[in-house]
Amino acid sequence: MTAKKDDSGPALPAAIESAWGLRERPPKGPRPGLTVPAIVDAAVRVADTDGLAAVSMSRVAKELGAATMALYRHVGSKDELLLLMVDTGYGPPPGPAAPGDDWRAGLTRWARAERDVLRARTWLLHVPITGPPITPQQLGWLEDGLRCLDDTRLADGEKMSVILLVTGYVRNEATLTAQIAEGSRAAGVEPGEMMPAYGRTVARLIDPTRFPALHRVLASGVLNQDDDPDDEFTFGLDRILDGIEALVYRRRS
Amino acid sequence: MTAKKDDSGPALPAAIESAWGLRERPPKGPRPGLTVPAIVDAAVRVADTDGLAAVSMSRVAKELGAATMALYRHVGSKDELLLLMVDTGYGPPPGPAAPGDDWRAGLTRWARAERDVLRARTWLLHVPITGPPITPQQLGWLEDGLRCLDDTRLADGEKMSVILLVTGYVRNEATLTAQIAEGSRAAGVEPGEMMPAYGRTVARLIDPTRFPALHRVLASGVLNQDDDPDDEFTFGLDRILDGIEALVYRRRS
DNA sequence: CTGTTATGCGTAGACCATACGCAGAACTAG
DNA sequence: CTAGTTCTGCGTATGGTCTACGCATAACAG
Numbered sequence: 001m002t003a004k005k006d007d008s009g010p011a012l013p014a015a016i017e018s019a020w021g022l023r024e025r026p027p028k029g030p031r032p033g034l035t036v037p038a039i040v041d042a043a044v045r046v047a048d049t050d051g052l053a054a055v056s057m058s059r060v061a062k063e064l065g066a067a068t069m070a071l072y073r074h075v076g077s078k079d080e081l082l083l084l085m086v087d088t089g090y091g092p093p094p095g096p097a098a099p100g101d102d103w104r105a106g107l108t109r110w111a112r113a114e115r116d117v118l119r120a121r122t123w124l125l126h127v128p129i130t131g132p133p134i135t136p137q138q139l140g141w142l143e144d145g146l147r148c149l150d151d152t153r154l155a156d157g158e159k160m161s162v163i164l165l166v167t168g169y170v171r172n173e174a175t176l177t178a179q180i181a182e183g184s185r186a187a188g189v190e191p192g193e194m195m196p197a198y199g200r201t202v203a204r205l206i207d208p209t210r211f212p213a214l215h216r217v218l219a220s221g222v223l224n225q226d227d228d229p230d231d232e233f234t235f236g237l238d239r240i241l242d243g244i245e246a247l248v249y250r251r252r253s
Numbered sequence: 254m255t256a257k258k259d260d261s262g263p264a265l266p267a268a269i270e271s272a273w274g275l276r277e278r279p280p281k282g283p284r285p286g287l288t289v290p291a292i293v294d295a296a297v298r299v300a301d302t303d304g305l306a307a308v309s310m311s312r313v314a315k316e317l318g319a320a321t322m323a324l325y326r327h328v329g330s331k332d333e334l335l336l337l338m339v340d341t342g343y344g345p346p347p348g349p350a351a352p353g354d355d356w357r358a359g360l361t362r363w364a365r366a367e368r369d370v371l372r373a374r375t376w377l378l379h380v381p382i383t384g385p386p387i388t389p390q391q392l393g394w395l396e397d398g399l400r401c402l403d404d405t406r407l408a409d410g411e412k413m414s415v416i417l418l419v420t421g422y423v424r425n426e427a428t429l430t431a432q433i434a435e436g437s438r439a440a441g442v443e444p445g446e447m448m449p450a451y452g453r454t455v456a457r458l459i460d461p462t463r464f465p466a467l468h469r470v471l472a473s474g475v476l477n478q479d480d481d482p483d484d485e486f487t488f489g490l491d492r493i494l495d496g497i498e499a500l501v502y503r504r505r506s
Numbered sequence: 507c508t509g510t511t512a513t514g515c516g517t518a519g520a521c522c523a524t525a526c527g528c529a530g531a532a533c534t535a536g
Numbered sequence: 537c538t539a540g541t542t543c544t545g546c547g548t549a550t551g552g553t554c555t556a557c558g559c560a561t562a563a564c565a566g
Contacts, residue, residue, distance in 0.1 A: 126381070129432065132451050134454065139458075143463075143465075143467045150466060156470045159470060161485065162492075165422070168421070168425035168426070169418070169422070169425075183384045205392075206392060213399035213400045217413055239499075243493050243499075246499070
């Protein structure tokens with residue numbers, strides 16, 4: 001029953017606290033040859049080159065020239081390592097919107113920045129999310145998103161919902177395009193030929209009388225033309241921002 | 254170089270073809286004691302009771318009173334089993350919209366139906382999606398969604414994008430609420446106390462001068478009041494439908 | 507009755523995360 | 537300089553995962 005320094009939170013993992021700069025190293029004992037940032041960097045390097053599936057504790061240890069169990073002195077579990085990987089994988093947030101930008105331009109820039117990160121690091125999409133963001137960079141991204149809405153008169157809860165809506169869309173869109181890319185690589189097909197092949201497969205399977213709407217869409221050949229994936233992204237984002245704009249307009253004055 | 258029956262598709266997995274009713278059993282050999290539907294049902298049962306993580310080949314085999322390797326006669330891999338689990342896990346699609354419903358009411362019903370499924374079977378959200386839908390029920394859901402847009406004058410590609418947008422939102426929202434529920438259960442906290450605890454943790458970590466917008470939102474206490482999760486879902490869905498409505502309106506006539 | 511074929515499943519291999527405990531390094535106190 | 541303390545690195549071992557391979561057997565065709 002000793003008094004704890006801080007009982008306001010539900011026992012944050014040790015590595016998270018050290019990511020926030022809390023927690024000083026005790027002066028005793030041998031100098032650690034490994035550090036948490038070095039481990040996380042090595043893990044990110046493995047994920048960048050060989051994908052998230054290649055990230056095992058032994059593989060990361062090998063990358064560092066250390067033994068597998070040495071890592072467990074610095075991270076409590078593999079899940080904790082994944083959490084830290086996501087944090088550094090996202091990198092620093094894109095910064096506040098340009099002075100002349102309104103909320104819509106700012107949020108567009110913010111969304112595109114996240115999309116760019118997810119396109120460069122598709123393994124981020126495969127990390128199972130276990131909870132709301134608590135790492136420094138993650139909250140930095142959230143902060144920059146919220147700031148875009150500063151000039152609107154949305155309620156605080158609405159602002160949060162709007163940000164969740166946009167980031168959810170970005171993640172979803174990035175997941176879909178990444179799946180096409182990975183699927184085409186796995187099947188040995190050119191990326192542009194993936195969706196047409198999928199369309200042909202579905203057309204072969206379905207009965208046009210039971211799936212009339214789907215059949216019509218397939219027959220129209222939408223999947224055959226490989227349009228700019230950027231257009232697809234922009235289309236969905238603009239629909240969402242249109243919906244938000246209607247709300248912002250209603251909350252004006 | 255023998256001529257194949259069907260070379261228009263890129264080699265569909267065997268279990269998928271049998272799910273579509275193609276592929277008849279050869280009359281030779283011993284009667285199979287196991288069937289694909291029985292295996293999938295057993296796997297779904299395990300996931301329903303003990304979560305997706307408990308679904309291992311040996312566990313499913315035990316559920317059936319069979320040996321682990323017996324399953325591999327019927328499903329090609331665990332990933333294939335997961336694909337089939339998703340198909341039966343979603344269940345039959347909600348059916349076409351009621352006659353008097355416009356596209357918005359229909360899509361709302363459709364989205365709520367998916368949300369209800371994902372709320373009852375949260376393990377569906379943990380299955381890593383590996384590609385576009387190809388199983389019968391999955392395409393049935395897609396069909397019912399597309400039919401809601403029949404009366405609009407959207408282009409075929411736009412209809413598809415709209416459906417992707419809505420289903421992506423539903424999945425995302427369901428993932429977030431499921432995370433809160435699972436997190437609270439793991440931490441031994443009451444569900445209503447989860448977000449306030451999170452808010453307190455973040456408030457303790459961040460520097461108000463570096464995270465002003467976030468600090469303001471936290472200080473407003475949005476996370477403390479536990480509002481109906483249905484309201485949160487409806488808020489986001491209405492924003493998206495507002496955005497779609499603007500497009501439908503523009504494409505009228 | 508014989509040959510063919512498909513099923514069930516036992517064995518075994520290659521991974522994986524991680525609990526536990528020991529040897530030794532680096533500091534502090536005397 | 538010595539003794540004690542404490543923390544690091546890591547070796548060993550356990551129990552779990554998926555699945556490649558091959559054998560015995562059951563059911564049919566001729």
